[in-house]
Amino acid sequence: MPSTGAPFDWSLVDIAVPLSSDRLPGVSMAGFRHRGPASMDIAMVAHPSVTLLIDLSEGEGLVHRGHARDLRGSAVVGLLPGALRAGGRVGECLQIRLEPAAAAVVLGAATELTGAVVSLDDVWGRDAGRIEDRLRTAASWGERFTIAADLLGRRLGSRPRVAPEVAFAWRQLRASRGRARVDCLAHEVGWSRKRLSARFRAQLGITPKRAARLVRFDHAARLLAAGHAAADVAAESGYVDQSHLHREVKSFTGLTPTAVAVAPWLAIDDVVWPASPPMRSPVTSGGHIPDFG
Template structure:
């Protein structure tokens, strides 16, 4: 979880770089406006699924809580996997009255730590009441993350004792992407952060499992809708090391 507050800036068409996690954005400000590639708009608190980019953010007086959930955890917390393709869903549509009550408590909280505690308690309740993913699906996702997306699907199916077809079907229904696309997203995320750290596209391609620089370019365009050069300068990635350090697990920003 991370808290974001910027009272003096107007966000205009900020493109969100895809990330291998389901993201909850709880808005406390004057109305964050989110739109996607299908030209649909949401105001306020939303859930961003896995998948390609095309999601943009606009708004003034930003004040909100962003929560990243492993898709394995999100399946139970949100009671289903968000639709494939990076879908945006209103938080109220998934949690109903629970979402409204939780947001009211979060807005009334006096400190970030209090907000984090309220959000964590709500997530734990939802997780305990939800249905977990199949252990086999959880295992395959963890292997993808540990290998940074450099893994073939067929050996993973053999590891869990499933056919390729069964793994494809169960993984997609519970995670929101096919196994192949999910592995590509994990690899893309590693490459994107290497680009943002200042490494050249040629070096990143060679060290993250792409056939060549053109392959990296196509993958970045496919996920983010922009070139590797633009991804390297993306504001959304620039704050990652500050907002999401390896430890501690909670941070607040102003």
């Protein structure tokens, strides 16, 4: 799936978000319908969540290109997958973001998914096809969100959760935008730093230190996309200097801060994911959000 070189046009995408009644803790969802006649091609940007991309298209559908191979159809994108593009002749797609603690419960494979992109079949087996069929034949995006929320809610309610200490440490990392110190978190939960790091990695698939870097990068990327200067973003996000920011952005995306600032993947983040703290005004030239009453 080579890049076309043309900027992605969000005005050709209709966007839907669920009502508050369909939202679950640690879970965010959005629906996309691409009205363009040609194939889409968009670079994904690392995010502190596990992402489910459920392809509801007819025909060729969604394609993912990572380091090793192309993957067609619905996929699960683990934490820290590296450079990844999504595209193909995509008609409709449901994107679900799972906080790592929720992903560990819903998918049951947090450690194995870190750094990986796998098909939904690899994770859910035969259930994947049945889920896709139910979502594809639903009469509206509202019905699709209800189906997805019911499925995820039942999994969240019927499986063992991660240790409260691990969940607390993750919440603190998110709340501090990656600036909480791991030794302080360990002290707060009454564990040694070594024990917290080991349990955190075993249950979420990532060390607390690496998680903090990812959360901090996400905050910085959103500031860059909001139009803030790189030097200001570095200071606001807790980097030593602008060079430090540049190295971290390059590490997570393979891109420069300037390129991340105009990444289409981030261009409508605050519109699509209303649970995120707003950082900029909604785009007016991109897709719209239908009101599902």
